[in-house]
Amino acid sequence: MRERRALQRAVALVALVPVASGLYGVLFGLNGLGRTGLVDVSADSHFRYLSGLHMGIGILFWTCVPGIAAKTTLFRFLTLVVALGGLARLLGWALTGLPSVLMLAALAVELVVTPLLCLWQARVAARYGTDPSGPDLTHRDLSHEGLARQATSRRAAG
DSSP, rough: HHHHHHHHHHHHHHHHHHHHOOOHHHHHHHGGTTTOOOHHHHHHHHHHHHEEEEHHHHHHHHHHSSTTGGHHHHHHHHHHHHHHHHHHHHHHHHHHHHOOHHHHHHHHIIIIIHHHHHHHHHHHHHHHHTTTTSOOOTSOOOOOHHHHHHHHHHHHHO
């Protein structure tokens, strides 16, 4: 129980980063990065769009917090999206040079912290009865056989 709560708190805290930075990027655009002067309108538009996606990813991570042990599929998908973004950032580093310390910190979150949280979520899911590689156990089996098994289990337990 304590591990699940710790994971929920960690995810809620880490998801605050893309929500806050995404909202900031949506509201202030490229000028919010400290660049003064004229900014290409198309580049600013694209930056605001990507900031909105970034914010949305954080919000989706927040939706995983309640019932986190049953959110394996969504958590893995979001981790994949974040890691792909991190790989794109890593490619940019290789092609254009060393980015700022802030971008290196973002890279660490994307390629280290988020995958570690995903592994932790899988561990919690396995511990609390949700097999991360098996069928979604949050849905009830309402077939005739499934209902019969439930009734038999109740009689045996009672």
